[in-house]
Amino acid sequence: MxxxxxxxxxxxxxxxxxxxxxxxxxxxxxxxxxxxxxxxxxxxxxxxxxxxxxxxxxxxxxxxxxxxxxxxxxxxxxxxxxxxxxxxxxxxxxxxxxxxxxxxxxxxxxxxxxxxxxxxxxxxxxxxxxxxxxxxxxxxxxxxxxxxxxxxxxxxxxxxxxxxxxxxxxxxxxxxxxxxxxxxxxxxxxxxxxxxxxxxxxxxxxxxxxxxxxxxxxxxxxEFGRRHVEVKLREAPTAGVIEALGQHAVEVEGRTLRLNYTRNAGEEEGGEEVDYLLKTLVGAGATILSVEGGRSSLESIFREVLHEDADASSKGAS
Ligand SMILES: Nc1ncnc2c1ncn2[C@@H]1O[C@H](COP(=O)(O)OP(=O)(O)OP(=O)(O)O)[C@@H](O)[C@H]1O
Missing domain, CATH: 3.40.50.300 (P-loop containing nucleotide triphosphate hydrolases)
Structure with missing residues (x-):
């Protein structure tokens, strides 16, 4: 056509x-x-x-x-x-x-x-x-x-x-x-x-x-349906808590835990992974002070696309 x-x-x-x-x-x-x-x-x-x-x-x-x-x-x-x-x-x-x-x-x-x-x-x-x-x-x-x-x-x-x-x-x-x-x-x-x-x-x-x-x-x-959730705890997570979180890609910085996840097609939010994170923390006796979530901003998507572009052109040049 x-x-x-x-x-x-x-x-x-x-x-x-x-x-x-x-x-x-x-x-x-x-x-x-x-x-x-x-x-x-x-x-x-x-x-x-x-x-x-x-x-x-x-x-x-x-x-x-x-x-x-x-x-x-x-x-x-x-x-x-x-x-x-x-x-x-x-x-x-x-x-x-x-x-x-x-x-x-x-x-x-x-x-x-x-x-x-x-x-x-x-x-x-x-x-x-x-x-x-x-x-x-x-x-x-x-x-x-x-x-x-x-x-x-x-x-x-x-x-x-x-x-x-x-x-x-x-x-x-x-x-x-x-x-x-x-x-x-x-x-x-x-x-x-x-x-x-x-x-x-x-x-x-x-x-x-x-x-x-x-x-x-x-x-x-x-590809870009990425989300994150940030959990602030009263105390820094113990080694036991971190171990319990296991395979999940949780970044720990002091008392703050950040989980990056990809929204599954057709789902509004992360579902399982966020649920798992919070249940594990509660199960381990951690005190949660706040939970904030969000999704990749357009800026971060651009950064990513630009990064890929820069990588591709530098590979092409070498
Ligand atoms: N007549 C012009 N003379 C010189 N530079 C121009 C002219 N028109 C646009 N530019 C420049 O070209 C670039 C692209 O501008 P353009 O207006 O197309 O962007 P845009 O994506 O539509 O931006 P915005 O979302 O802000 O409207 C900018 O750097 C702008 O300053």
């Missing part, structure tokens, strides 16, 4: 900086692809090269099989972009914003078609309201409607939930899932592993312009 987006050796330089560095990637029809990377990784630049906002790159970018440089007008119409910042004039009504956008792409939706789109995003009753009076969530939904006006084959969402509260984030995730159900191919950029975990079929990890990994979400989550 033809890829919706295909990058071959995409490189974008700003002076000495390679904001995107030799990236090759295929986005398949109907998938949600998350581009995961820290600030300045090159996500927005990469999207800009695909959506026609950024030119002067090396390598090849195709949308639906067409080169975005040679077929600029056609490919620009096939992509929709929801940028990070609000992008309309605050004096217009919701309907006017959409009509202007349609005009920009030379499409002439009927009033009923605009109403239908607004209805899908629960904005119909605000159709004639000034955009200034929309809530934050409504504004973000209007941005998505705007990007959908010309019926793109692929929709790019640049950090759709940056800086929004948990409730609004969940709401936006719901809309993204609804779009996928309609069959829209979606590429989203995010800092948050959780967002990629929740929404994406596949995840690409980008850092310093380089695409370090591309994996199915499940494979990535399995």
């Amino acid at each position: 033809e890829a919706v987006v295909e990058l071959k050796g995409l490189t974008k330089r700003y002076g000495e900086l390679r904001a995107v560095d030799d990236v090759s990637l295929r986005i398949e029809p109907g998938e949600i692809f998350a581009l995961l990377g820290p600030n300045g990784a090159g996500k927005t630049t990469m999207i800009g090269c695909i959506t026609g906002l950024i030119t002067g790159f090396e390598g090849q970018v195709k949308v639906a099989g067409l080169d975005v440089v040679d077929h600029y007008r056609v490919t620009r119409r096939m992509v929709g972009l929801v940028p990070q910042e609000l992008n309309w004039d605050a004096f217009f009504s919701v309907r006017q914003v959409l009509e202007f956008q349609a005009g920009y792409f030379g499409v002439k939706p009927t009033r009923a078609e605009i109403d239908e789109l607004l209805d899908q995003f629960s904005l119909l009753e605000k159709a004639d309201a000034n955009t200034r009076w929309l809530s934050g969530g409504m504004k973000r939904r209007l941005m998505i409607c705007k990007a959908l006006m010309h019926d793109p084959v692929v929709l790019f969402l640049d950090e759709p939930t940056a800086g929004v509260d948990v409730e609004l984030r969940d709401e936006l995730w719901g809309y993204v899932e609804a779009l996928r159900a309609r069959g829209t191919t979606i590429v989203l950029t995010t800092h948050y592993l959780e967002e990629a975990e929740k929404l994406a079929d596949r995840v690409g990890i980008i850092n310093r312009g380089r695409l370090l990994r591309v994996d199915d979400r499940e494979a990535l989550m399995e």
Whole structure:
């Protein structure tokens, strides 16, 4: 099947900086692809090269099989972009914003078609309201409607939930899932592993312009589904306690024990291992002062991926 987006050796330089560095990637029809990377990784630049906002790159970018440089007008119409910042004039009504956008792409939706789109995003009753009076969530939904006006084959969402509260984030995730159900191919950029975990079929990890990994979400989550639990005791554990913990990889530092474990596929938490640790400690008569748990942060995942990358390149060089 033809890829919706295909990058071959995409490189974008700003002076000495390679904001995107030799990236090759295929986005398949109907998938949600998350581009995961820290600030300045090159996500927005990469999207800009695909959506026609950024030119002067090396390598090849195709949308639906067409080169975005040679077929600029056609490919620009096939992509929709929801940028990070609000992008309309605050004096217009919701309907006017959409009509202007349609005009920009030379499409002439009927009033009923605009109403239908607004209805899908629960904005119909605000159709004639000034955009200034929309809530934050409504504004973000209007941005998505705007990007959908010309019926793109692929929709790019640049950090759709940056800086929004948990409730609004969940709401936006719901809309993204609804779009996928309609069959829209979606590429989203995010800092948050959780967002990629929740929404994406596949995840690409980008850092310093380089695409370090591309994996199915499940494979990535399995590999990085690491958790830890830290137990603080009143007294340092005795040799007997440490022996009882046996095979379990428990790190002991003074009165603190740390167990690193991998979340099993399909399980929410560690289950057995944490249970075993705590029961063993209690069984050995240790007094537990506190128990804290967490999972590998995105930062630690990046460190790990970067480490692997550095190891691989040093081996390649030797
Ligand atoms: N027009 C420009 N001129 C010079 N450097 C730029 C320009 N645009 C981006 N950069 C640099 O390119 C790198 C990648 O930036 P980009 O905005 O693509 O990252 P990002 O992953 O989208 O980051 P964020 O998550 O913060 O939005 C950064 O170092 C940035 O400073």
